[in-house]
Amino acid sequence: MVKYWPTKQSIYLNNSIVDLFIETEKKFILVKYNKSNQYLYLDMLSTISRNKLFKYIINDFKKLILDLIELDLNVKKVISISNKIRNIFIGKVSQRFLYQLKYKKIEWENKKEYEHSCNDLLQYLLIYLIFGSSSIHQNTFTFPAIYTPYNHVKILLENFIIQIANNIIKEIIYNLNYSSNINIFLKNQNICNKLYSSNRSIILFLNNIKWQNFLQSYIYDVKCFYSERQQIWLLSSQGMITKYIHISNLEEIKKMNQLKTVFLFWLETKDLIIPKIEKLLVQIAKYFLYSSLNLLSNLFLIIIKILVFYLSK
Structure with missing residues (x-):
């Protein structure tokens, strides 16, 4: 039997959110490696450090949802400020992650590209969690909004956590500037994936991921827009994997x-x-x-x- 996401604000929605976060947190310890054929900045972290970052993200995201509910914003307002929410959230969790590492040598400079390049589907996730499925536009996904499967919201949350974590590490690497600084940072903080323990391996990794992101941005993402598909990241017993979901991208096409x-x-x-x-x-x-x-x-x-x-x- 298919379990559906609540359609509006209610006790049922609150309980579903609690269940969703609990189920997602349990999956962190099961995920060991990136099993996709794509690079993630997250790959530079050890499994323990990556899971800590996941926990910071989900804990801060819980607080964010409560704050937004308390502000009593309407759907249009949440959508309009979703990019600002993302940027502030990334900066906040990044600082918290670095503070836990007791690392203060980074001169922080926030990047401004997330609103155009991030595929975390944040605005849809916020609408589901704050307002319920009935507030989603009818033609956004393949199913009627009021019959949104529970697992659909679940994969949106998993995708959000992975995408945000990846952008946080990307932000940290961007602020460190040089491969030698990155290597020192990863080793000194004992958060390094052993595969990237030398300057040479880090340089090769960064070059590969830059080339991958270029192709992703200008070819694969455009193909996905054209076919109305969206690549998402999932937490599975196999590791971090990618899947595709159908999504209407008419508004995004206008911004290309x-x-x-x-x-x-x-x-x-x-x-x-x-x-x-x-x-x-x-x-x-x-x-x-x-x-x-x-x-x-x-x-x-x-x-x-x-x-x-x-x-x-």
């Missing part, structure tokens, strides 16, 4: 820069023109094959007639 828009236009053109070109080429090939066979059969008949003519003499 020129290069991404050109690529999207190319995808649209490709889907319209290439099938017609393929049909034309198939028809030409069929005509050419038919003509060739017809020509060969005629030549064969002529040769036979010539042979018969000479043999009959």
Whole structure:
């Protein structure tokens, strides 16, 4: 039997949120490695350090939800400030994570790109947790809003935790600037994944992840927008894995820069023109094959007639 998420603010919604957070926290200790074929900045941390960061995120997120409920904001207001909420949240948890490590040498400089590059689906998660499923736009997901599966909200929370944790480590690395500083930081704080214990391995990792993020941003994300899919990260017994969910991205498409828009236009053109070109080429090939066979059969008949003519003499 499918369990659905509560449709509006109620005791049932409050209980569902409590259950959701408890179930998610239990999964932290089960997740050992990144089992996807993609790099995460999180990969630089040891499993213990990563799980600590996950706990900081989920604990602060609980407080954030309570604060937003207490402010009694409407849905439109929550959506409009969701990017600011994300930036403040990342900065706050980052500082808390560093404070726990007793590391004060970073001159903190917040990055401003999260509102455009983060795929944590925060605004939808906030709406589900604060207002219930009936406040989600009807055409956002494949199912009716009032019949939102409980597991759907669950995977949104897991994706949010992983994405935020990844952005926090990205932010820390950005502020450390140099691979030598990163290496010293990871080793001195005893939070390093042994795979990235040298400057060379860190440089190689950062180059790989930058190239991956470039391709992700300008090719794969655009393809996902075009096909109305969204890659999300999940916590599983196998490790951190990726899946895709269907989501309407009309508003996000409007925010795309020129290069991404050109690529999207190319995808649209490709889907319209290439099938017609393929049909034309198939028809030409069929005509050419038919003509060739017809020509060969005629030549064969002529040769036979010539042979018969000479043999009959």
